[in-house]
Every structure is written in C-alpha cells, then in structure tokens.
Amino acid sequence: MSIIQIEHLKKSFGDNLVLKDISMNVNKGEVVTIIGASGSGKSTFLRCINLLETPTDGKILYNGENVLAPGYDLPKYRTHLGMVFQSFNLFNNLNVLQNCMTGQLTVLKRDEKTARATALENLKKVGMDRFIDAKPAQLSGGQKQRVAIARALSMDPEVMLFDEPTSALDPEMVGDVLGIMKELANSGLTMVIVTHEMAFAKEVSDRVIFMDKGLIAEEGTADDIFIHPKEARTKEFLHRVLHPEP
Ligand SMILES: Nc1ncnc2c1ncn2[C@@H]1O[C@H](COP(=O)(O)OP(=O)(O)OP(=O)(O)O)[C@@H](O)[C@H]1O
Ligand SMILES: [Mg+2]
Helix, strand or coil: CEEEEEEEEEEEECCEEEEEEEEEEEECCCEEEEEECCCCCHHHHHHHHCCCCCCCEEEEEECCEECCCCCCCHHHHHHCEEEECCCCCCCCCCCHHHHHHHHHHHCCCCCHHHHHHHHHHHHHHCCCHHHCCCCHHHCCHHHHHHHHHHHHHCCCCCEEEEECCCCCCCHHHHHHHHHHHHHHHHCCCEEEEECCCHHHHHHHCCEEEEEECCEEEEEECHHHHHCCCCCHHHHHHHHHHHCCCC
C-alpha cells in the first residue's frame, strides 16, 4: 500500500489556482522526484503534502487515512514527514547538536540520552559529527544543509520531503549534499524531492513527475521522462534546462 495517496488536490491563493488537480501516490521505499519550471507549483505541492499549506480541495491519505478529516491528529502526521528546505531553516541560536535534539525532546518527548544518541548517529551519517558545538553561522551552506538533513532524519520520519535542497548552495558544495541524498535513497528511505539537478534526478529516481502549470503533465521512470519523454511540454522543458541558451 502507498504511504501517501494524494487525490485531486487543488490549492488556490485568492483567485490564483496554483494546483489544479494533482493525484499521485508515494510508495514505501520509493524515490520520487518532481521537476518543472519555476512557478509550476512544485513547492506549493510539497507544502500541501505536509500541510504547511492547507489544500483548497482534494484528499491526502496517510497509510489509508484521510489527514484532512476532522479530528485527525495533524501534529502527529507532521512528525512522520521530514522536510528539508532550500534555505536550511536551522535554529540560529542553537548549536548543531541542539538543532538535531530539540524536536526529539519537545515533539517526540524522547529523553536526553536517546535524543543525543540519535542526533549523533545522524550527524555522523552526513559527516557533521565533528561540528556538534558549532552554531549555524559558523558553517558553510553545504554544512548547514547536511545538519538540516540530520535534524530531519533524527525525527525518524517515514517520508523525507526535499524542496530544492541544493539550489542555494555554492557549486562546490552541491556534490556533497547530493551524495548524501544518494546514500539515503540507496538505504531505502522514502523520499520526495523537488530538484533542478537533472543528472541527479535521472540517477536516483524510481519515478519522475514533471509538473507544468499546476498539473502533472507527465510521470514515469527516469528513462521514460529523460530518455523517452512523450509530451511536447516535457521535451521542451528538458531541452530548455539541459541546453540553456548562452
Ligand atoms: N503563499 C503564497 N501566496 C500567494 N501566492 C503564492 C504563495 N505561494 C506560492 N504562490 C504562487 O503559487 C505559484 C506557484 O509557486 P511555487 O512556489 O509552488 O512554484 P515552484 O514550482 O516551486 O517554483 P520555483 O521553481 O521557482 O521554486 C506562483 O505563482 C506563486 O506566486
Ligand atoms: Mg519552489
């Protein structure tokens, strides 16, 4: 069964209908990437999945249950989804270790010892365990993003959502973060990734979703989308991003 099922999701801001009718599933262990032009609604879609935005219409089922139904435990639902943002969103007043512990302590009510051990384990996974006392301001963008990933993983999420995690990074840092994401993908973690890194998407995706103007214009395996795209819109988008005008 799918972990998450999205049915006829719509989202408008005022009279701007940004998501027009999106249906998709996320299956356990699957890596789904979402590509598409700026403004096509990719971030809004991710933010609707974890209810940072409230959908205007449609259903989101988590393990078969409608999370938008009255009385559903939304705070609990959110703990099952880890989110990594383009802009890191670390707590600047907390050090690296505290960043990775605070959610565990306050939301999951773990004890200090467990929270610390879990944080250290995940910081190790992203190669940041030597920086536990550093404050975010002392870290490079790539290091901050690795801490943000460790922080999200420390909550033991069932699904990780990434919104362009490398697009705010200096080019030399991109590879480190993508490398960690590849390892996570290979470890069987369920991931939904909005990215403009096409080579990465081609390599890690079990499924690629191409969004255009608030709709899923085409979806398929990495080969379907990158090698044998069917829709003119997909071909045009890929041509534009893979062969940018000088
Ligand atoms: N909070 C908001 N209030 C009003 N309009 C919004 C809001 N968030 C997004 N939008 C609008 O929704 C549309 C889709 O935006 P979204 O950020 O989801 O696109 P995107 O595909 O993530 O683009 P990008 O690749 O540039 O990140 C845009 O027209 C944007 O202006
Ligand atoms: Mg976006």
